[in-house]
Protein backbone atom coordinates (compact mmCIF):
# COMPACT_ATOMS: atom_id res chain seq x y z
CA UNK A 1 0.00 0.00 0.00
CA UNK A 2 1.42 3.39 -0.95
CA UNK A 3 1.38 5.45 2.19
CA UNK A 4 2.40 8.88 1.03
CA UNK A 5 -1.09 10.24 1.59
CA UNK A 6 -1.84 13.13 3.87
CA UNK A 7 -4.52 12.33 6.39
CA UNK A 8 -6.98 14.82 4.93
CA UNK A 9 -7.25 12.69 1.82
CA UNK A 10 -8.59 9.74 3.71
CA UNK A 11 -12.34 9.78 3.48
CA UNK A 12 -13.30 6.34 4.71
CA UNK A 13 -11.55 4.35 7.37
CA UNK A 14 -12.34 0.91 8.72
CA UNK A 15 -10.31 -0.07 11.75
CA UNK A 16 -10.51 -3.64 12.97
CA UNK A 17 -14.19 -3.68 12.08
CA UNK A 18 -15.80 -6.82 13.43
CA UNK A 19 -19.36 -8.07 13.47
CA UNK A 20 -20.42 -11.18 15.33
CA UNK A 21 -23.95 -12.49 14.79
CA UNK A 22 -24.94 -14.94 17.52
CA UNK A 23 -21.54 -16.52 17.71
CA UNK A 24 -20.96 -16.41 13.95
CA UNK A 25 -18.31 -13.91 12.87
CA UNK A 26 -19.58 -12.20 9.72
CA UNK A 27 -16.80 -9.61 9.55
CA UNK A 28 -13.50 -10.36 11.21
CA UNK A 29 -11.17 -7.49 12.14
CA UNK A 30 -10.92 -5.78 8.79
CA UNK A 31 -9.05 -2.52 8.26
CA UNK A 32 -8.71 -0.37 5.17
CA UNK A 33 -8.86 3.23 4.06
CA UNK A 34 -10.27 4.90 0.96
CA UNK A 35 -9.10 8.25 -0.35
CA UNK A 36 -10.90 11.05 -2.10
CA UNK A 37 -11.60 10.37 -5.76
CA UNK A 38 -10.66 6.75 -5.41
CA UNK A 39 -12.73 3.73 -6.42
CA UNK A 40 -12.19 0.91 -4.00
CA UNK A 41 -13.21 -2.49 -5.32
CA UNK A 42 -14.60 -4.55 -2.47
CA UNK A 43 -14.59 -8.12 -3.71
CA UNK A 44 -15.58 -11.40 -2.23
CA UNK A 45 -17.91 -14.37 -2.59
CA UNK A 46 -21.51 -14.33 -1.38
CA UNK A 47 -21.76 -14.25 2.38
CA UNK A 48 -18.21 -12.95 2.79
CA UNK A 49 -19.34 -9.94 4.80
CA UNK A 50 -19.42 -7.11 2.26
CA UNK A 51 -22.94 -5.90 2.99
CA UNK A 52 -22.32 -6.16 6.72
CA UNK A 53 -19.26 -3.96 6.30
CA UNK A 54 -21.23 -1.35 4.37
CA UNK A 55 -23.88 -1.27 7.07
CA UNK A 56 -21.25 -0.71 9.75
CA UNK A 57 -19.57 2.06 7.76
CA UNK A 58 -22.87 3.89 7.57
CA UNK A 59 -23.82 3.26 11.19
CA UNK A 60 -26.82 1.12 10.27
CA UNK A 61 -25.32 -1.81 12.11
CA UNK A 62 -23.26 -1.61 15.25
CA UNK A 63 -19.75 -3.14 15.13
CA UNK A 64 -19.03 -5.77 17.75
CA UNK A 65 -15.47 -4.54 17.77
CA UNK A 66 -13.40 -1.89 16.01
CA UNK A 67 -14.72 1.30 14.47
CA UNK A 68 -15.52 3.06 11.24
CA UNK A 69 -14.85 6.68 10.33
CA UNK A 70 -16.23 8.67 7.45
CA UNK A 71 -14.59 12.04 6.94
CA UNK A 72 -13.11 11.50 10.38
CA UNK A 73 -16.54 11.23 11.98
CA UNK A 74 -17.97 8.41 14.04
CA UNK A 75 -21.19 7.04 12.49
CA UNK A 76 -22.69 6.61 15.94
CA UNK A 77 -21.77 10.05 17.24
CA UNK A 78 -22.71 12.06 14.18
CA UNK A 79 -25.13 9.90 12.25
CA UNK A 80 -26.93 12.71 10.48
CA UNK A 81 -23.79 14.41 9.19
CA UNK A 82 -22.42 11.14 7.93
CA UNK A 83 -25.64 10.20 6.21
CA UNK A 84 -25.80 13.57 4.55
CA UNK A 85 -22.25 13.10 3.20
CA UNK A 86 -22.72 9.50 2.13
CA UNK A 87 -24.70 8.04 -0.70
CA UNK A 88 -25.64 4.40 -0.26
CA UNK A 89 -26.87 2.15 -3.00
CA UNK A 90 -28.03 -0.88 -1.11
CA UNK A 91 -28.10 -4.42 -2.33
CA UNK A 92 -31.64 -5.43 -3.43
CA UNK A 93 -32.70 -1.86 -3.20
CA UNK A 94 -36.32 -1.02 -2.54
CA UNK A 95 -38.37 1.79 -3.98
CA UNK A 96 -41.74 3.25 -3.22
CA UNK A 97 -43.40 1.82 -6.29
CA UNK A 98 -46.33 4.16 -6.37
CA UNK A 99 -44.09 7.17 -6.76
CA UNK A 100 -42.55 8.34 -9.99
CA UNK A 101 -38.87 9.23 -10.26
CA UNK A 102 -39.42 12.91 -9.55
CA UNK A 103 -41.53 12.23 -6.47
CA UNK A 104 -38.96 9.74 -5.20
CA UNK A 105 -36.11 12.21 -5.61
CA UNK A 106 -38.20 14.97 -4.13
CA UNK A 107 -38.74 12.83 -1.04
CA UNK A 108 -35.00 12.13 -0.79
CA UNK A 109 -34.30 15.85 -1.25
CA UNK A 110 -36.67 16.75 1.57
CA UNK A 111 -35.11 14.20 3.90
CA UNK A 112 -31.68 15.62 3.10
CA UNK A 113 -32.73 19.20 3.62
CA UNK A 114 -31.75 20.29 0.11
CA UNK A 115 -32.69 23.98 -0.20
CA UNK A 116 -36.08 24.53 -1.80
CA UNK A 117 -34.78 26.86 -4.49
CA UNK A 118 -32.15 24.40 -5.77
CA UNK A 119 -34.25 21.31 -5.36
CA UNK A 120 -36.00 21.02 -8.71
CA UNK A 121 -32.91 21.89 -10.66
CA UNK A 122 -30.82 19.31 -8.83
CA UNK A 123 -33.48 16.65 -9.30
CA UNK A 124 -33.57 17.27 -13.03
CA UNK A 125 -29.80 17.33 -13.28
CA UNK A 126 -29.51 13.99 -11.50
CA UNK A 127 -32.17 12.39 -13.68
CA UNK A 128 -30.50 13.79 -16.77
CA UNK A 129 -27.15 12.35 -15.71
CA UNK A 130 -28.55 8.83 -15.42
CA UNK A 131 -30.67 9.15 -18.56
CA UNK A 132 -34.07 8.97 -16.88
CA UNK A 133 -35.30 12.49 -17.44
CA UNK A 134 -37.68 11.57 -20.23
CA UNK A 135 -39.23 8.78 -18.13
CA UNK A 136 -39.34 10.74 -14.91
CA UNK A 137 -43.13 10.86 -14.75
CA UNK A 138 -43.51 7.11 -15.00
CA UNK A 139 -44.25 5.15 -11.84
CA UNK A 140 -41.21 3.29 -10.54
CA UNK A 141 -43.35 0.17 -10.62
CA UNK A 142 -43.01 0.22 -14.39
CA UNK A 143 -39.21 0.61 -14.39
CA UNK A 144 -36.86 -2.13 -15.51
CA UNK A 145 -34.19 -3.33 -13.13
CA UNK A 146 -31.55 -1.30 -14.93
CA UNK A 147 -33.66 1.85 -14.68
CA UNK A 148 -34.22 1.29 -10.97
CA UNK A 149 -30.52 0.91 -10.36
CA UNK A 150 -29.87 4.10 -12.31
CA UNK A 151 -32.52 5.86 -10.25
CA UNK A 152 -30.53 4.71 -7.22
CA UNK A 153 -27.46 6.43 -8.67
CA UNK A 154 -29.59 9.54 -9.31
CA UNK A 155 -30.48 9.56 -5.60
CA UNK A 156 -26.78 9.58 -4.80
CA UNK A 157 -26.01 12.32 -7.33
CA UNK A 158 -28.83 14.40 -5.89
CA UNK A 159 -27.25 14.37 -2.44
CA UNK A 160 -23.85 15.40 -3.83
CA UNK A 161 -22.09 13.36 -1.18
CA UNK A 162 -18.38 12.89 -0.55
CA UNK A 163 -18.65 9.13 -0.32
CA UNK A 164 -20.61 6.59 -2.33
CA UNK A 165 -21.14 3.09 -1.00
CA UNK A 166 -22.32 0.87 -3.84
CA UNK A 167 -23.35 -2.64 -2.86
CA UNK A 168 -23.55 -4.80 -5.99
CA UNK A 169 -25.00 -2.11 -8.25
CA UNK A 170 -24.72 -4.34 -11.30
CA UNK A 171 -26.54 -7.30 -9.79
CA UNK A 172 -29.00 -8.72 -12.30
CA UNK A 173 -28.30 -6.19 -15.04
CA UNK A 174 -27.93 -7.09 -18.71
CA UNK A 175 -24.59 -6.32 -20.41
CA UNK A 176 -25.74 -3.01 -21.84
CA UNK A 177 -27.18 -1.83 -18.53
CA UNK A 178 -24.00 -3.02 -16.81
CA UNK A 179 -21.86 -0.89 -19.09
CA UNK A 180 -24.01 2.15 -18.45
CA UNK A 181 -23.78 1.56 -14.72
CA UNK A 182 -20.00 1.18 -14.91
CA UNK A 183 -19.72 4.50 -16.73
CA UNK A 184 -21.91 6.20 -14.14
CA UNK A 185 -19.77 4.86 -11.31
CA UNK A 186 -16.62 6.08 -13.01
CA UNK A 187 -18.28 9.49 -13.30
CA UNK A 188 -18.97 9.60 -9.54
CA UNK A 189 -15.27 9.43 -8.84
CA UNK A 190 -13.80 11.28 -11.83
CA UNK A 191 -16.31 14.09 -12.22
CA UNK A 192 -17.63 14.45 -8.69
CA UNK A 193 -14.48 13.48 -6.83
CA UNK A 194 -16.32 11.08 -4.55
CA UNK A 195 -14.63 8.25 -2.73
CA UNK A 196 -16.40 5.15 -4.01
CA UNK A 197 -16.56 1.73 -2.42
CA UNK A 198 -17.90 -0.73 -4.92
CA UNK A 199 -18.77 -4.32 -4.25
CA UNK A 200 -19.25 -6.44 -7.35
CA UNK A 201 -18.77 -9.87 -8.82
CA UNK A 202 -17.99 -8.54 -12.29
CA UNK A 203 -14.24 -8.68 -12.07
CA UNK A 204 -13.41 -7.45 -15.55
CA UNK A 205 -15.49 -4.33 -14.95
CA UNK A 206 -13.91 -3.86 -11.55
CA UNK A 207 -10.47 -4.21 -13.10
CA UNK A 208 -11.28 -1.41 -15.53
CA UNK A 209 -12.52 1.16 -13.06
CA UNK A 210 -11.14 0.43 -9.58
CA UNK A 211 -7.96 2.01 -8.26
CA UNK A 212 -7.51 -0.31 -5.34
CA UNK A 213 -9.00 -3.56 -4.13
CA UNK A 214 -9.85 -5.38 -0.98
CA UNK A 215 -10.71 -9.05 -1.12
CA UNK A 216 -12.82 -10.36 1.73
CA UNK A 217 -13.34 -14.07 2.24
CA UNK A 218 -15.15 -15.56 5.21
CA UNK A 219 -15.15 -12.16 6.91
CA UNK A 220 -11.39 -11.74 6.66
CA UNK A 221 -9.66 -9.24 4.43
CA UNK A 222 -7.17 -11.46 2.61
CA UNK A 223 -5.84 -8.90 0.16
CA UNK A 224 -5.58 -5.12 0.08
CA UNK A 225 -3.92 -2.81 -2.42
CA UNK A 226 -3.61 -1.92 -6.08
CA UNK A 227 -3.86 -4.57 -8.74
CA UNK A 228 -0.08 -4.98 -8.86
CA UNK A 229 0.25 -5.08 -5.12
CA UNK A 230 -2.30 -7.81 -4.62
CA UNK A 231 -1.06 -9.74 -7.64
CA UNK A 232 2.53 -9.66 -6.44
CA UNK A 233 1.81 -11.90 -3.50
CA UNK A 234 0.24 -14.66 -5.52
CA UNK A 235 1.66 -14.47 -9.02
CA UNK A 236 5.06 -14.03 -10.52
CA UNK A 237 4.60 -10.69 -12.24
CA UNK A 238 6.66 -10.00 -15.29
CA UNK A 239 6.30 -13.57 -16.31
CA UNK A 240 2.90 -13.17 -17.82
CA UNK A 241 -0.07 -10.88 -18.22
CA UNK A 242 -2.71 -11.42 -15.58
CA UNK A 243 -6.29 -10.40 -14.99
CA UNK A 244 -8.07 -9.49 -11.79
CA UNK A 245 -10.07 -12.64 -12.24
CA UNK A 246 -6.92 -14.77 -12.07
CA UNK A 247 -5.63 -12.95 -9.03
CA UNK A 248 -9.00 -13.22 -7.29
CA UNK A 249 -9.27 -16.93 -7.99
CA UNK A 250 -5.81 -17.50 -6.53
CA UNK A 251 -6.87 -15.82 -3.32
CA UNK A 252 -10.17 -17.62 -3.35
CA UNK A 253 -8.56 -21.04 -3.76
CA UNK A 254 -5.55 -20.51 -1.53
CA UNK A 255 -6.98 -18.10 1.05
CA UNK B 256 -38.46 19.20 11.07
CA UNK B 257 -38.51 19.28 7.30
CA UNK B 258 -37.75 15.60 7.08
CA UNK B 259 -40.50 14.88 9.60
CA UNK B 260 -42.97 16.81 7.46
CA UNK B 261 -41.82 15.01 4.35
CA UNK B 262 -42.35 11.66 6.06
CA UNK B 263 -45.81 12.57 7.32
CA UNK B 264 -46.78 13.86 3.91
CA UNK B 265 -45.65 10.68 2.20
CA UNK B 266 -47.36 8.41 4.72
CA UNK B 267 -50.54 10.42 4.53
CA UNK B 268 -50.55 10.23 0.75
CA UNK B 269 -49.99 6.47 1.02
CA UNK B 270 -52.92 6.06 3.40
CA UNK B 271 -55.35 8.27 1.57
CA UNK B 272 -54.66 6.68 -1.80
CA UNK B 273 -54.83 3.12 -0.51
CA UNK B 274 -57.77 0.81 -1.02
CA UNK B 275 -57.35 -0.18 2.59
CA UNK B 276 -58.29 3.32 3.70
CA UNK B 277 -61.15 3.55 1.24
CA UNK B 278 -62.63 0.25 2.41
CA UNK B 279 -62.44 1.06 6.12
CA UNK B 280 -63.85 4.46 5.46
CA UNK B 281 -66.82 3.20 3.51
CA UNK B 282 -67.41 0.49 6.07
CA UNK B 283 -67.46 2.94 8.93
CA UNK B 284 -69.63 5.35 7.05
CA UNK B 285 -72.09 2.60 6.29
CA UNK B 286 -72.24 1.45 9.89
CA UNK B 287 -72.64 4.94 11.27
CA UNK B 288 -75.48 5.55 8.84
CA UNK B 289 -77.23 2.41 10.04
CA UNK B 290 -76.64 3.31 13.67
CA UNK B 291 -77.90 6.85 13.38
CA UNK B 292 -80.92 5.69 11.45
CA UNK B 293 -81.80 3.19 14.13
CA UNK B 294 -81.05 5.56 16.98
CA UNK B 295 -83.17 8.25 15.42
CA UNK B 296 -85.98 5.78 14.83
CA UNK B 297 -85.95 4.57 18.41
CA UNK B 298 -85.82 8.10 19.69
CA UNK B 299 -88.70 9.51 17.69
CA UNK B 300 -90.77 6.51 18.67
CA UNK B 301 -90.11 6.58 22.39
CA UNK B 302 -90.11 10.34 22.77
CA UNK B 303 -93.38 10.80 21.01
CA UNK B 304 -95.65 12.96 23.11
CA UNK B 305 -93.14 13.19 25.93
CA UNK B 306 -91.26 16.20 27.18
CA UNK B 307 -87.82 16.22 25.53
CA UNK B 308 -85.06 15.25 27.94
CA UNK B 309 -82.23 17.69 28.36
CA UNK B 310 -79.57 15.99 26.31
CA UNK B 311 -81.74 14.58 23.64
CA UNK B 312 -79.13 15.11 20.97
CA UNK B 313 -76.52 12.99 22.69
CA UNK B 314 -78.94 10.10 22.63
CA UNK B 315 -78.11 9.76 18.96
CA UNK B 316 -74.76 8.38 20.04
CA UNK B 317 -75.97 6.16 22.83
CA UNK B 318 -79.36 4.80 21.81
CA UNK B 319 -80.11 2.00 19.47
CA UNK B 320 -82.74 -0.58 18.79
CA UNK B 321 -80.33 -3.48 18.75
CA UNK B 322 -78.59 -2.23 21.84
CA UNK B 323 -75.52 -1.29 19.86
CA UNK B 324 -74.77 2.40 19.72
CA UNK B 325 -72.00 4.37 18.06
CA UNK B 326 -70.17 4.63 21.36
CA UNK B 327 -70.14 0.87 21.71
CA UNK B 328 -69.22 0.44 18.07
CA UNK B 329 -66.12 2.58 18.43
CA UNK B 330 -65.17 0.86 21.68
CA UNK B 331 -65.19 -2.52 19.96
CA UNK B 332 -64.07 -1.75 16.44
CA UNK B 333 -62.02 1.40 16.92
CA UNK B 334 -59.00 -0.73 17.81
CA UNK B 335 -59.44 -2.56 14.54
CA UNK B 336 -59.06 0.69 12.63
CA UNK B 337 -55.87 1.50 14.52
CA UNK B 338 -54.51 -1.97 13.90
CA UNK B 339 -55.36 -1.97 10.21
CA UNK B 340 -53.65 1.38 9.75
CA UNK B 341 -50.46 0.33 11.53
CA UNK B 342 -49.82 -3.40 11.56
CA UNK B 343 -47.42 -3.41 8.60
CA UNK B 344 -45.97 0.07 8.83
CA UNK B 345 -42.36 -0.85 9.61
CA UNK B 346 -42.04 -4.47 8.53
CA UNK B 347 -43.46 -3.86 5.08
CA UNK B 348 -40.76 -1.28 4.47
CA UNK B 349 -38.19 -3.64 5.85
CA UNK B 350 -39.33 -6.45 3.56
CA UNK B 351 -39.46 -4.24 0.51
CA UNK B 352 -35.99 -2.87 1.19
CA UNK B 353 -37.12 0.72 1.57
CA UNK B 354 -36.39 0.87 5.29
CA UNK B 355 -32.64 0.81 4.89
CA UNK B 356 -32.93 3.38 2.13
CA UNK B 357 -34.91 5.59 4.49
CA UNK B 358 -32.47 5.11 7.35
CA UNK B 359 -29.49 5.80 5.08
CA UNK B 360 -30.84 9.34 4.80
CA UNK B 361 -30.00 11.92 7.45
CA UNK B 362 -32.94 11.28 9.77
CA UNK B 363 -33.16 9.72 13.21
CA UNK B 364 -34.88 6.40 13.58
CA UNK B 365 -37.46 7.81 15.95
CA UNK B 366 -38.44 10.35 13.29
CA UNK B 367 -39.56 7.42 11.15
CA UNK B 368 -41.81 6.11 13.92
CA UNK B 369 -43.09 9.58 14.75
CA UNK B 370 -43.87 10.30 11.13
CA UNK B 371 -45.79 7.09 10.67
CA UNK B 372 -47.68 7.53 13.91
CA UNK B 373 -48.56 11.15 13.20
CA UNK B 374 -49.86 10.34 9.74
CA UNK B 375 -51.93 7.50 11.22
CA UNK B 376 -53.39 9.77 13.89
CA UNK B 377 -54.35 12.31 11.24
CA UNK B 378 -56.15 9.60 9.31
CA UNK B 379 -57.92 8.41 12.46
CA UNK B 380 -58.95 11.97 13.27
CA UNK B 381 -60.28 12.45 9.76
CA UNK B 382 -62.35 9.31 10.08
CA UNK B 383 -63.73 10.10 13.52
CA UNK B 384 -64.61 13.65 12.62
CA UNK B 385 -66.39 12.62 9.48
CA UNK B 386 -68.41 9.91 11.24
CA UNK B 387 -69.47 12.30 13.95
CA UNK B 388 -70.31 15.01 11.47
CA UNK B 389 -72.39 12.52 9.51
CA UNK B 390 -74.28 11.48 12.59
CA UNK B 391 -74.74 15.02 13.82
CA UNK B 392 -75.91 16.20 10.44
CA UNK B 393 -78.33 13.35 9.92
CA UNK B 394 -79.52 13.65 13.49
CA UNK B 395 -80.37 17.28 12.95
CA UNK B 396 -82.29 16.29 9.91
CA UNK B 397 -84.15 13.24 11.22
CA UNK B 398 -84.81 14.12 14.85
CA UNK B 399 -85.11 17.81 14.23
CA UNK B 400 -83.36 19.03 17.36
CA UNK B 401 -80.32 21.24 17.54
CA UNK B 402 -77.48 20.33 19.87
CA UNK B 403 -76.94 22.81 22.69
CA UNK B 404 -73.56 24.32 23.47
CA UNK B 405 -72.95 21.81 26.22
CA UNK B 406 -73.84 18.95 23.95
CA UNK B 407 -71.46 20.34 21.40
CA UNK B 408 -68.64 20.31 23.97
CA UNK B 409 -69.49 16.82 25.05
CA UNK B 410 -69.35 15.59 21.48
CA UNK B 411 -66.04 17.37 21.04
CA UNK B 412 -64.51 15.72 24.12
CA UNK B 413 -65.91 12.40 23.03
CA UNK B 414 -64.19 12.82 19.65
CA UNK B 415 -60.86 13.59 21.30
CA UNK B 416 -61.06 10.56 23.62
CA UNK B 417 -61.95 8.36 20.67
CA UNK B 418 -58.99 9.59 18.67
CA UNK B 419 -56.66 8.95 21.61
CA UNK B 420 -58.14 5.50 22.09
CA UNK B 421 -57.78 4.44 18.46
CA UNK B 422 -54.29 5.96 18.32
CA UNK B 423 -53.27 3.80 21.25
CA UNK B 424 -54.06 0.77 19.12
CA UNK B 425 -52.27 2.31 16.18
CA UNK B 426 -49.23 2.55 18.47
CA UNK B 427 -49.60 -1.10 19.50
CA UNK B 428 -49.82 -2.12 15.84
CA UNK B 429 -46.70 -0.12 14.97
CA UNK B 430 -44.85 -1.73 17.88
CA UNK B 431 -45.73 -5.18 16.55
CA UNK B 432 -44.70 -4.18 13.05
CA UNK B 433 -41.29 -3.37 14.49
CA UNK B 434 -40.97 -6.53 16.56
CA UNK B 435 -42.15 -9.00 13.92
CA UNK B 436 -40.57 -9.22 10.48
CA UNK B 437 -43.56 -10.94 8.96
CA UNK B 438 -46.63 -8.87 8.19
CA UNK B 439 -48.88 -11.86 8.88
CA UNK B 440 -47.38 -12.35 12.33
CA UNK B 441 -47.59 -8.71 13.32
CA UNK B 442 -51.23 -8.41 12.31
CA UNK B 443 -52.08 -11.64 14.09
CA UNK B 444 -50.34 -10.49 17.27
CA UNK B 445 -52.20 -7.20 17.24
CA UNK B 446 -55.53 -8.94 16.65
CA UNK B 447 -54.80 -11.34 19.49
CA UNK B 448 -54.25 -8.46 21.90
CA UNK B 449 -57.40 -6.79 20.66
CA UNK B 450 -59.51 -9.91 21.11
CA UNK B 451 -58.06 -10.48 24.55
CA UNK B 452 -59.02 -7.04 25.80
CA UNK B 453 -62.26 -6.63 23.92
CA UNK B 454 -63.92 -10.00 24.32
CA UNK B 455 -62.06 -12.36 26.54
CA UNK B 456 -61.33 -9.78 29.20
CA UNK B 457 -64.78 -8.23 29.50
CA UNK B 458 -66.32 -11.67 29.46
CA UNK B 459 -64.18 -12.62 32.45
CA UNK B 460 -65.01 -9.41 34.27
CA UNK B 461 -68.74 -9.86 33.77
CA UNK B 462 -68.57 -13.42 34.99
CA UNK B 463 -66.72 -12.30 38.09
CA UNK B 464 -69.16 -9.50 38.82
CA UNK B 465 -72.22 -11.69 38.56
CA UNK B 466 -70.70 -14.17 40.96
CA UNK B 467 -70.00 -11.39 43.44
CA UNK B 468 -73.53 -10.08 43.19
CA UNK B 469 -74.90 -13.55 43.80
CA UNK B 470 -72.73 -13.83 46.86
CA UNK B 471 -74.16 -10.72 48.45
CA UNK B 472 -77.68 -11.90 47.80
CA UNK B 473 -80.23 -9.29 48.83
CA UNK B 474 -77.56 -7.06 50.33
CA UNK B 475 -77.83 -4.67 47.44
CA UNK B 476 -75.86 -1.68 48.63
CA UNK B 477 -72.77 -3.53 49.77
CA UNK B 478 -72.65 -5.45 46.53
CA UNK B 479 -72.76 -2.20 44.67
CA UNK B 480 -69.82 -0.74 46.60
CA UNK B 481 -67.76 -3.87 46.26
CA UNK B 482 -68.40 -4.23 42.55
CA UNK B 483 -67.67 -0.64 41.68
CA UNK B 484 -64.39 -0.80 43.54
CA UNK B 485 -63.35 -3.90 41.66
CA UNK B 486 -64.50 -2.48 38.37
CA UNK B 487 -62.53 0.65 38.85
CA UNK B 488 -59.37 -1.32 39.50
CA UNK B 489 -59.93 -3.65 36.59
CA UNK B 490 -60.85 -1.00 34.08
CA UNK B 491 -57.40 0.50 34.48
CA UNK B 492 -55.91 -2.62 32.98
CA UNK B 493 -58.10 -2.65 29.89
CA UNK B 494 -58.07 0.15 27.33
CA UNK B 495 -61.51 -0.83 26.15
CA UNK B 496 -63.09 -0.56 29.58
CA UNK B 497 -61.25 2.69 30.15
CA UNK B 498 -62.60 4.03 26.94
CA UNK B 499 -66.18 2.91 27.30
CA UNK B 500 -66.40 4.08 30.89
CA UNK B 501 -64.95 7.50 30.19
CA UNK B 502 -66.95 8.15 27.05
CA UNK B 503 -70.11 6.95 28.74
CA UNK B 504 -69.71 9.61 31.39
CA UNK B 505 -69.14 12.28 28.79
CA UNK B 506 -71.80 11.37 26.33
CA UNK B 507 -74.36 10.00 28.76
CA UNK B 508 -74.60 12.68 31.47
CA UNK B 509 -77.32 10.83 33.38
CA UNK B 510 -74.72 8.39 34.57
CA UNK B 511 -73.18 9.08 37.96
CA UNK B 512 -70.68 6.32 38.30
CA UNK B 513 -68.42 4.68 35.84
CA UNK B 514 -69.90 1.37 36.81
CA UNK B 515 -71.53 -0.94 34.36
CA UNK B 516 -73.31 -2.20 37.45
CA UNK B 517 -76.70 -1.36 36.04
CA UNK B 518 -76.23 -4.11 33.50
CA UNK B 519 -76.17 -6.56 36.33
CA UNK B 520 -79.06 -5.35 38.41
CA UNK B 521 -82.61 -5.55 37.33
CA UNK B 522 -84.47 -2.99 35.31
CA UNK B 523 -86.56 -1.85 38.27
CA UNK B 524 -83.54 -1.03 40.37
CA UNK B 525 -82.07 0.86 37.48
CA UNK B 526 -85.17 2.96 37.16
CA UNK B 527 -85.27 3.74 40.82
CA UNK B 528 -81.62 4.75 40.78
CA UNK B 529 -82.08 7.01 37.83
CA UNK B 530 -85.11 8.72 39.23
CA UNK B 531 -83.04 10.61 41.75
CA UNK B 532 -80.13 11.28 39.50
CA UNK B 533 -80.00 14.58 37.69
CA UNK B 534 -77.57 15.08 34.82
CA UNK B 535 -73.96 15.56 35.81
CA UNK B 536 -72.63 19.00 34.85
CA UNK B 537 -70.05 19.08 32.07
CA UNK B 538 -67.21 20.23 34.30
CA UNK B 539 -67.86 17.38 36.72
CA UNK B 540 -68.16 14.82 33.97
CA UNK B 541 -64.87 16.03 32.67
CA UNK B 542 -63.24 15.81 36.09
CA UNK B 543 -64.37 12.23 36.37
CA UNK B 544 -62.94 11.21 33.02
CA UNK B 545 -59.75 13.31 33.01
CA UNK B 546 -57.71 10.65 34.84
CA UNK B 547 -58.93 8.09 32.33
CA UNK B 548 -57.83 10.21 29.41
CA UNK B 549 -54.47 10.79 31.03
CA UNK B 550 -54.16 7.11 31.69
CA UNK B 551 -54.92 6.29 28.04
CA UNK B 552 -52.24 8.77 27.02
CA UNK B 553 -49.76 7.22 29.43
CA UNK B 554 -50.34 3.76 27.98
CA UNK B 555 -49.83 5.20 24.52
CA UNK B 556 -46.56 6.79 25.61
CA UNK B 557 -45.37 3.52 27.15
CA UNK B 558 -46.13 1.70 23.90
CA UNK B 559 -44.15 4.39 22.13
CA UNK B 560 -41.14 4.12 24.36
CA UNK B 561 -41.16 0.37 23.80
CA UNK B 562 -41.23 1.00 20.03
CA UNK B 563 -38.26 3.34 20.25
CA UNK B 564 -36.25 0.95 22.39
CA UNK B 565 -36.86 -2.02 20.10
CA UNK B 566 -36.31 -0.06 16.91
CA UNK B 567 -33.12 1.73 17.98
CA UNK B 568 -31.22 -1.49 18.57
CA UNK B 569 -32.60 -3.41 15.65
CA UNK B 570 -30.67 -4.67 12.63
CA UNK B 571 -32.36 -3.09 9.69
CA UNK B 572 -31.20 -5.32 6.84
CA UNK B 573 -33.99 -6.98 4.97
CA UNK B 574 -32.36 -10.38 4.52
Ligand SMILES: Nc1ncnc2c1ncn2[C@@H]1O[C@H](COP(=O)(O)OP(=O)(O)O)[C@@H](O)[C@H]1O
Pocket residue numbers: 021022024026044045046047048049050051052053570572574
Ligand atom coordinates in the same frame (compact mmCIF):
# COMPACT_ATOMS: atom_id res chain seq x y z
N1 LIG C 1 -29.04 -10.56 10.72
C1 LIG C 1 -28.14 -11.55 10.62
N2 LIG C 1 -28.07 -12.51 11.57
C2 LIG C 1 -27.17 -13.50 11.51
N3 LIG C 1 -26.28 -13.64 10.52
C3 LIG C 1 -26.29 -12.73 9.52
C4 LIG C 1 -27.22 -11.65 9.52
N4 LIG C 1 -26.99 -10.92 8.42
C5 LIG C 1 -25.98 -11.51 7.77
N5 LIG C 1 -25.55 -12.59 8.41
C6 LIG C 1 -24.44 -13.47 8.00
O1 LIG C 1 -23.29 -12.67 7.86
C7 LIG C 1 -22.48 -13.14 6.82
C8 LIG C 1 -22.09 -12.01 5.90
O2 LIG C 1 -23.22 -11.62 5.16
P1 LIG C 1 -23.16 -10.40 4.11
O3 LIG C 1 -22.46 -9.28 4.75
O4 LIG C 1 -24.53 -10.18 3.63
O5 LIG C 1 -22.27 -11.00 2.94
P2 LIG C 1 -22.07 -10.44 1.46
O6 LIG C 1 -22.70 -9.12 1.36
O7 LIG C 1 -20.60 -10.38 1.27
O8 LIG C 1 -22.70 -11.44 0.55
C9 LIG C 1 -23.26 -14.25 6.13
O9 LIG C 1 -22.72 -15.48 6.56
C10 LIG C 1 -24.66 -14.07 6.63
O10 LIG C 1 -25.31 -15.30 6.73
Ligand SMILES: [Mg+2]
Pocket residue numbers: 047050051052091167
Ligand atom coordinates in the same frame (compact mmCIF):
# COMPACT_ATOMS: atom_id res chain seq x y z
MG1 LIG D 1 -24.17 -8.54 0.15
